[in-house]
Amino acid sequence: xxxxxxxxxxxxxxxxxxxxxxxxxxxxxxxxxxxxxxxxxxxxxxxxxxxxxxxxxxxxxxxxxxxxxxxxxxxxxxxxxxxxxxxxxxxxxxxxxxxxxxxxxxxxxxxxxxxxxxxxxxxxxxxxxxxxxxxxxxxxxxxxxxxxxxxxxxxxxxxxxxxxxxxxxxxxxxxxxxxxxxxxxxxxxxxxxxxxxxxxxxxxxxxxxxxxxxx
Amino acid sequence: xxxxxxxxxxxxxxxxxxxxxxxxxxxxxxxxxxxxxxxxxxxxxxxxxxxxxxxxxxxxxxxxxxxxxxxxxxxxxxxxxxxxxxxxxxxxxxxxxxxxxxxxxxxxxxxxxxxxxxxxxxxxxxxxxxxxxxxxxxxxxxxxxxxxxxxxxxxxxxxxxxxxxxxxxxxxxxxxxxxxxxxxxxxxxxxxx
Numbered sequence: 007x008x009x010x011x012x013x014x015x016x017x018x019x020x021x022x023x024x025x026x027x028x029x030x031x032x033x034x035x036x037x038x039x040x041x042x043x044x045x046x047x048x049x050x051x052x053x054x055x056x057x058x059x060x061x062x063x064x065x066x067x068x069x070x071x072x073x074x075x076x077x078x079x080x081x082x083x084x085x086x087x088x089x090x091x092x093x094x095x096x097x098x099x100x101x102x103x104x105x106x107x108x109x110x111x112x113x114x115x116x117x118x119x120x121x122x123x124x125x126x127x128x129x130x131x132x133x134x135x136x137x138x139x140x141x142x143x144x145x146x147x148x149x150x151x152x153x154x155x156x157x158x159x160x161x162x163x164x165x166x167x168x169x170x171x172x173x174x175x176x177x178x179x180x181x182x183x184x185x186x187x188x189x190x191x192x193x194x195x196x197x198x199x200x201x202x203x204x205x206x207x208x209x210x211x212x213x214x215x216x217x218x219x220x221x
Numbered sequence: 222x223x224x225x226x227x228x229x230x231x232x233x234x235x236x237x238x239x240x241x242x243x244x245x246x247x248x249x250x251x252x253x254x255x256x257x258x259x260x261x262x263x264x265x266x267x268x269x270x271x272x273x274x275x276x277x278x279x280x281x282x283x284x285x286x287x288x289x290x291x292x293x294x295x296x297x298x299x300x301x302x303x304x305x306x307x308x309x310x311x312x313x314x315x316x317x318x319x320x321x322x323x324x325x326x327x328x329x330x331x332x333x334x335x336x337x338x339x340x341x342x343x344x345x346x347x348x349x350x351x352x353x354x355x356x357x358x359x360x361x362x363x364x365x366x367x368x369x370x371x372x373x374x375x376x377x378x379x380x381x382x383x384x385x386x387x388x389x390x391x392x393x394x395x396x397x398x399x400x401x402x403x404x405x406x407x408x409x410x411x412x413x414x
Contacts, residue, residue, distance in 0.1 A: 085300075088300050111344060118334040191400030198393040203388060
C-alpha cells in the first residue's frame with residue numbers, strides 16, 4: 007500500500023471521529039443519544055451495540071451494492087440493519103440482563119438510528135467493503151465518544167458517580183435534573199455551544215494576519 | 222399487568238410521557254421541521270396517521286407471529302409495515318397537496334426512520350396492550366408528538382424576530398429550547414399513572 011493510499015484510509019477512519027462526528031457535527035441519531043446517556047455505562051454499551059450494527063451492516067451493504075436494484079435499495083438496507091439489530095438484541099439479553107433492562111426498547115430502536123441508514127446510503131453503497139467498514143468503524147468510535155461525553159457529564163452532575171463509583175462522598179447533593187430528560191437536551195446544547203465557541207476562536211485566529219498556525 | 226383505563230393511557234402518552242420531550246423519540250423531525258408552524262402541524266398529523274396504521278398492523282402481526290412462534294422476526298416485519306404505511310401517506314399527500322409535499326421534503330420519507338412510530342409499535346407489544354388500548358396509545362402518542370412540534374415551532378417563529386447572540390444560533394439554541402420545554406413537561410409527571 008502506497009503512502010497516499012494509506013493516508014486516505016486513515017483519513018476515512020478519522021472522518022467519523024472528528025471532522026464529521028455524528029453526534030456533535032452532524033447531529034444525527036439523537037434519540038438514543040439523549041435517552042440512554044443517564045450514566046456512563048449505559049452510554050458505553052449503547053455505543054458499542056450501535057457500532058457493531060453499523061460496521062456489520064455497512065460491510066454487507068457494500069458487498070451487495072452491485073446486485074441490488076436501485077428502486078428497492080432502501081428497503082434492502084433496512085432489512086439488513088434490522089437483522090443485525092435482532093442479533094445484538096438477543097446477544098445483550100444473553101450477556102447482561104441488567105444492561106438489557108436499562109436500555110429497554112432503545113436496543114431495538116437502533117434500527118431507526120439515522121446514522122446507520124445514512125452511512126449505508128451515503129458511503130457503503132458506493133465503496134468497496136473494506137473501505138466502507140473502516141469508515142463505519144471511525145463513525146462508531148465517534149458515536150461512542152459523543153455518547154460518553156454526554157453520559158459522563160450527566161452521571162457526574164446528576165448522581166455524583168462515574169461508572170457507578172462515588173466521586174464526591176456522602177455530602178454531595180445531586181443535581182437531579184441532569185439525569186431527567188431536560189438534562190439531556192441541555193448538556194448536548196452546552197457541548198454544541200462549546201464547540202461553536204472553539205471553532206469561532208480558531209477562525210478568528212486563522213483570519214488574523216501573521217499568526218497562521220494556531221492550534 | 223395492572224389494568225389501565227383508556228383515559229389514563231391517553232393522558233400519559235400526551236403529557237406525562239410525551240414521546241418527544243420525556244422519552245426522546247422522534248427527535249430528528251422535531252428539530253428539523255419545527256422552524257415554521259404551517260409545516261409543523263401537517264407533519265404532526267401525517268406522523269399520527271402513520272402511527273395509527275402502524276399500531277393496528279403491528280397488533281395483528283404480533284398475534285400472527287406469536288401464533289407461529291416467530292417472535293424474532295418482529296422487528297423486521299414491523300419496519301416493513303411502517304415503510305409501506307409511509308409510502309401510502311406520501312402518495313396521498315403528493316396527489317392532494319403538492320405544496321405541502323414539497324414543504325415537508327425529505328422529512329416525509331424519513332417518517333419511516335422516525336423512532337416514535339416504531340416506538341409505539343414496540344411499546345404496545347412490550348406492555349401487552351389490548352386492541353383498543355393500542356389504538357388509544359398510538360393516538361395519544363401522535364397527539365403528544367404534534368403538540369410538541371407545534372409548541373416548538375411557535376417558539377422558534379418568535380425567536381426569528383428577536384436578537385439572538387450569533388454564537389448560540391442554530392442547533393445549540395434549539396436544544397436549549399427543547400430542554401426548557403421538556404422541563405415544563407416534567408410538571409406533568411405522575412399524571413395519568
